[in-house]
Amino acid sequence: MITDAFFWIGVVVCAVSLLICLVATVTKRYPGDAAIISVAAVELFLVVFAVGAAIRQGGGQPVRGEPWEFWGYVATAFVLPIAGFWWAVLDKTRWSNVVLAAVPVTVFVMLFRMEQIWNGAF
Template identity: 60%
Template sequence: MIASGFFIAGALVCLASVVISVIATIFRNHPDDVAILSVAAVELFLIVYSIAAAARQLGGEALVGEAWEFWGYVFTALIVPVAAFWWAVTDKTRWSNLVLAAVGATVFVMLVRMEQIWQGGVFA
């Protein structure tokens, strides 16, 4: 299996979010706009990914795994950045940045699993 463009784009967005949030943890005592916006970029990617996945599935492209499992991952992944954002705006400490960093790592793992369910192959 060759990684799809969506997977590569998602991996890059997640990596950028993790790096930005870890740097913010090191240098800032509270979540800054850049760290919060990096998590917003992850959420925006997930929205685009879910719309594209729905279009692909409605267009007849079949999943290798179960559809309920794939969509469960998609909906859960959509909730993770929102929860971290809420945490960051209510808890103004250095460690909120680390929570924001966990979003990128968590969503990346979920993207790997979504690729396994969608295509199978090397990631399976």
């Protein structure tokens, strides 16, 4: 099956965010602006992804799997960067960067599953 551009853009955004957060974990004692902004970029991608998916579905492109499952993944993925951000703001330790690094990894896995549900890919 063919994957769409949204998936590959999400892979790149998540990979860059993960790299920034891991570097911040190794080099800093507290979450810096770069790590927090990289997770915000993941959230921005998810907003664009959700709007694009709504437009595609509204335009008649069917979801091959269950729509409720797809939108459940979208809603859950949308909450993760927000939770990671608040964790990093409230807990100014090195381990907050690990929590921030877990966000793009988890979003990537969820994005992979959303691609399976939407296109029947992989």
